[in-house]
Amino acid sequence: xxxxxxxxxxxxxxxxxxxxxxxxxxxxxxxxxxxxxxxxxxxxxxxxxxxxxxxxxxxxxxxxxxxxxxxxxxxxxxxxxxxxxxxxxxxxxxxxxxxxxxxxxxxxxxxxxxxxxxxxxxxxxxxxxxxxxxxxxxxxxxxxxxxxxxxxxxxxxxxxxxxxxxxxxxxxxxxxxxxxxxxxxxxxxxxxxxxxxxxxxxxxxxxxxxxxxxxxxxxxxxxxxxxxxxxxxxxxxxxxxxxxxxxxxxxxxxxxxxxxxxxxxxxxxxxxxxxxxxxxxxxxxxxxxxxxxxxxxxxxxxxxxxxxxxxxxxxxxxxxxxxxxxxxxxxxxxxxxxxxxxxxxxxxxxxxxxxxxxxxxxxxxxxxxxxxxxxxxx
Amino acid sequence: xxxxxxxxxxxxxxxxxxxxxxxxxxxxxxxxxxxxxxxxxxxxxxxxxxxxxxxxxxxxxxxxxxxxxxxxxxxxxxxxxxxxxxxxxxxxxxxxxxxxxxxxxxxxxxxxxxxxxxxxxxxxxxxxxxxxxxxxxxxxxxxxxxxxxxxxxxxxxxxxxxxxxxxxxxxxxxxxxxxxxxxxxxxxxxxxxxxxxxxxxxxxxxxxxxxxxxxxxxxxxxxxxxxxxxxxxxxxxxxxxxxxxxxxxxxxxxxxxxxxxxxxxxxxxxxxxxxxxxxxxxxxxxxxxxxxxxxxxxxxxxxxxx
Numbered sequence: 001x002x003x004x005x006x007x008x009x010x011x012x013x014x015x016x017x018x019x020x021x022x023x024x025x026x027x028x029x030x031x032x033x034x035x036x037x038x039x040x041x042x043x044x045x046x047x048x049x050x051x052x053x054x055x056x057x058x059x060x061x062x063x064x065x066x067x068x069x070x071x072x073x074x075x076x077x078x079x080x081x082x083x084x085x086x087x088x089x090x091x092x093x094x095x096x097x098x099x100x101x102x103x104x105x106x107x108x109x110x111x112x113x114x115x116x117x118x119x120x121x122x123x124x125x126x127x128x129x130x131x132x133x134x135x136x137x138x139x140x141x142x143x144x145x146x147x148x149x150x151x152x153x154x155x156x157x158x159x160x161x162x163x164x165x166x167x168x169x170x171x172x173x174x175x176x177x178x179x180x181x182x183x184x185x186x187x188x189x190x191x192x193x194x195x196x197x198x199x200x201x202x203x204x205x206x207x208x209x210x211x212x213x214x215x216x217x218x219x220x221x222x223x224x225x226x227x228x229x230x231x232x233x234x235x236x237x238x239x240x241x242x243x244x245x246x247x248x249x250x251x252x253x254x255x256x257x258x259x260x261x262x263x264x265x266x267x268x269x270x271x272x273x274x275x276x277x278x279x280x281x282x283x284x285x286x287x288x289x290x291x292x293x294x295x296x297x298x299x300x301x302x303x304x305x306x307x308x309x310x311x312x313x314x315x316x317x318x319x320x321x322x323x324x325x326x327x328x329x330x331x332x333x334x335x336x337x338x339x340x341x342x343x344x345x346x347x348x349x350x351x352x353x354x355x356x357x358x359x360x361x362x363x364x365x366x367x368x369x370x371x372x373x374x375x376x377x378x
Numbered sequence: 379x380x381x382x383x384x385x386x387x388x389x390x391x392x393x394x395x396x397x398x399x400x401x402x403x404x405x406x407x408x409x410x411x412x413x414x415x416x417x418x419x420x421x422x423x424x425x426x427x428x429x430x431x432x433x434x435x436x437x438x439x440x441x442x443x444x445x446x447x448x449x450x451x452x453x454x455x456x457x458x459x460x461x462x463x464x465x466x467x468x469x470x471x472x473x474x475x476x477x478x479x480x481x482x483x484x485x486x487x488x489x490x491x492x493x494x495x496x497x498x499x500x501x502x503x504x505x506x507x508x509x510x511x512x513x514x515x516x517x518x519x520x521x522x523x524x525x526x527x528x529x530x531x532x533x534x535x536x537x538x539x540x541x542x543x544x545x546x547x548x549x550x551x552x553x554x555x556x557x558x559x560x561x562x563x564x565x566x567x568x569x570x571x572x573x574x575x576x577x578x579x580x581x582x583x584x585x586x587x588x589x590x591x592x593x594x595x596x597x598x599x600x601x602x603x604x605x606x607x608x609x610x611x612x613x614x615x616x617x618x619x620x621x622x623x624x625x626x627x628x629x630x631x632x633x634x635x636x637x638x639x640x641x642x643x644x645x646x647x648x649x650x651x652x653x654x655x656x657x658x659x660x661x662x663x664x665x666x667x668x669x670x671x672x673x674x675x676x677x678x679x680x681x682x683x684x
Contacts, residue, residue, distance in 0.1 A: 033487060034597050037495040163657045185649060186640070187657035191601055193592040196390035196522065197637045203517070204383045220497055220593035228502055228519045228591065230509035249497035249593055 023058045024310050026301065027086035029076050029101065031093050032065035036216055038245040039093045039290050040065075043115050045283055046294030047090070053278065054302050062086065068093075070100040077101045081108050087310040088113065090297055093290075095119040095138060095166045106130040111310070111320070115297040116290060120169055123339050124372030130313075132320055132338045134297045136262055137370035138166055139173030141238035144260040144344035144364030145211060146177030149236060151362070152258075155180040158207035158233075160198055162214065163187035170213035170238070176371065183207030188214070193221045199229045209233055215240040220249050227253035234258070239358075242349055244288035247356035254349045254356060262340070263292040263329045264347050264360045271326035286357060292328050299325040331367075337376035341369045382516055387637050388630065393522045395629025396529025400584035401606040402613070402621040403536060404577020410616020411552045411573050414463065415471050417478040419581055419606065420599025421485035422458075426451040426582025427589035427598060428489055431500035440503035444586050451582020452575040454485075459574040464567070482600070490596050497595040500586075525587050532580070533622050540618055549573060553616050605632075608664055612671050614681025623679050628664050635663040 028047065031040035044063060051061060062084060066073035073092065080086045088111045092098045098117035105112050106128040118137040122128070149157060159174060159182060161167035167187060175182075183205040186198055202210055210233050214222050219241030226235065239261030247254055265276050265286060275295055279287040287295075303325035308315035323333050335341045344365045347358035405419050429450030434443035462481060466474045501507075502521045509517040540546040548569055551559040560566045585599065592598070609628050613620025640656025647655065671679065 032495075033490065037490065037596070038497070041495050163654060163661075168654070185653050187653050189636075189657070189661045193588070193598070193601070194390075194394060196393065196519075197387055197633050200383055200386045200390065201637060204380065217497060217593035217595050217598070220595075221591065224501070224593075225519075225591050228507050228509075228521055230517055230519070245496040249499045249595075251499050251501055253501075 023060060024088070024305060025084065025086045026059065026061045027077075027080035027084065027089045028061060028063045028091035029066050029073050029080070029089065030063070030091035031068045032063075034068050036068050036093060039116070039216070039288075040091070042243075042245065042288045042290035043091060043093065043294035043297075046279065046287060046291035046296075047115065047298040048294075049275075049279055049282060049291075050295045050298035050302065054298075056302070056305075059302075059305070063091075066092070066097060068097070070097050073097045073101050074104070077105055081105060081110055086110060088301060090115055090301075092117055096164075098122070102131055103128070109313070111313075111316070113297050113301065113320075115293045118339065118370075119165065120370075120372050123337055123370050124375035127337045127376035127378055129317060129338075129378050132300075132334065133340065134300055135293045135340070136342075136344075137339050137372065138169045139176070140340075140344060140365075140368060140370060141240075141260045141262070142170045142173030142213065143177045143371075144346070144368065145236050145238060146174040148258065148260060148346045148362065148364045149174075149178050149180065149209065149211065151364075152209075152234075154209040154234070154236075156183045156206070156208045157181075157211050157236075158183045158185075158202050158205050158209070159211045160184075160186040160188055160214070161212065162190040162192070162218065164190045166215075167213060174211055174213075177365075178211075188218075192218060195222045195225050196229075198222075199226055199231060202233070203229070203231050207233060210235045212237050213240070216246070220246055223250045223253045223257075236260075239263075239289050239347070242347070242358060243290065244286045244357065245290075247349065247358075251356065255351060257349045258361070259347050259349070259358070260344055260364050261289050261347055261358070262342050262344050263289045264345055264358050266359050267329060267345075269326075269328070269330045272328040272330070275328045286355065296325075296327050296329070296332070299327070335369045335373050337370070337373045337378065339370050339373065341367055344368055382514065385514065386516055386518060387633055389516075389518055389522070389526070391630035391633035392626065393526050393529075393629070394633055395626035396526055396533070397584050397588055397625075398602070398605055398609050398629055399529060399533060399622050399625035400580045400587075401602055402609040402625050403533075403618060404580045405603075405606050406610040406613065406616055406618065406621045407549065407573050407577050409610065411549055412467055412570055414466060415474045415478065416463070417475060417603065418458065418481035418485065419577070420603030421482050422451045422455055422578040422581040423585035423599040423602060424485065424489060424596065425454045426585035427500065427594045428493060428498065429582065430586035430589055431498040431594045432493075434500055435498075440506075440590070443500070444583065447582045447586030448579045451585070452579035454582075455578020456571055456575040458578070459571050463574065464570070467570075486596050493596075495596070497593045500589045500594050502590045521591060528587065532583075533618075536618055545569075545572070605664070608668050610678075612668050612678055614675075614678030617678070617680040620678055620680030627667070631667050632660075632664050636660040639663070 064076045090113045093116045095117045114133045118133045123137045161170045235257045237259045242259040304319035307319035345360045346362040346364045348361045426447035430443040430447040433446035506521045510520045609624040613624030639660045643652035643656040
């Protein structure tokens, strides 16, 4: 088990005043090994960049690897809460892991700030006052894609997603906004790598566009095979298949594809320009949306710490809710269920020099909140 | 539903089948000849894909990349056999599973250490990309057609190797009776290393061929490994002929089931739940097939009386 302990003290002389100040301990459980490690690495790097830039004393971050396994995540969470006595937890990438860890953590009085996963249950009936989602509710980007499809005049979409809860949320989210007909709806196997059969069905269906939610390696496989198949219908997807880490592996096959995201590296605000430059300088690569979410999560925590001690839970919770920090996505605020209310943009994949990246071409949804907020009784 | 769609799906099933055959051939030889369960076979598939992606990145040549995948996987396989596997032949299956599982972890983290956590780029070369028109009006990706042909050619080559050459005779003899061929003066440890490297090379080639149309990433081998085990159990452990029959059967069942079951369910369910239920049943189909075949032939299609 990899444990990285980072005392975010600038190794300077420990000031005496700091001894009086209570130390804040943040536990980060994220995916740092196995197939999904790229996402966890980006969240961690974005998060730690913000902590280092801030450089304050008295904030300790404990980072552990969940290997994308729910049982491992639960075990680490128990240890962090019970023996390490963390005050705040964050880091989980996958919805199934989030469902296993977050309700138990918040029930034990720990704050949880999700930098990625946003399962619908936690936004609705099972919302909790100590749970904040800093990324999006799972359906959000798909809803924006559905809205974009209407704007772009698409009338006969073929939609596909893996057969698991987030996949079903995805197609539900798309259909919630999309007004046209469906040429077909397919659930693929989770982790499937060959899409020849699905592409043949798309070809035969008479669709005018394709919407797919296939995160990580599944999306790379689909796009490469789609490009080689000779089917050239427009493709729309959520940002998860077009983030900075994946695009280089897809190459030309992704060029021109429209995808929806709450963040893009060309978003025009000061915090974002500084973040993109600092991230590139420190890690030698462009940040992904996951890195931006990690960065925002850390800054949100720091902004709340400026106003209140974690030990004063009510004050700290109120400080988090205010979201008084410079988010890299510009305007950012929380709804009543502690999920973001934010703009979701439509991006297009382009090539800058040798690097594949995204640029914003439209706004999909403005000040968008999730569909489950009404079910949350907090 | 047109016959063109059906034919295209049959080709897709064949393509999946020959890829599985390349994986399963090595697995079944190693199991048949040495009695070893090698869970790390999927790691060799990954090694092949990463070697191909790296070499294609340096040289830009897909052919060199394929050669590199064969060489790298064979070298990794031979090394694995000499350093670790050799000590496991006399141990029971549980020890073998444990040690080769450890190898999976070592290979995965080692690969990440070398290449980083992000997927690598490996693309189909320009001369093999795009669709071709087949008789009957089917548009089919040229690259997939090439994979089918390469796979069938390798299958034919393996049959000749096993049936006609001296090494093939030794391999078959090794399967039948290890002690006896050692007593007859065959250098059994050299034979084992050779068989292991051959199986590894085939897995590596499969990884490189598939890597060009899928994603080259850490952990890509394990899902394929599970299918390959299903294939060798269906085909009969140790039999190359069984591996080919099993691979094609699994490839076709998986592809056609995935396409046609949801459409069958639509006849008596509403579309959304039919899609979901059909997809769930389709992913169980190959295991149901395996159970059914084992009921009738407990040692697999071409298995001896084990």
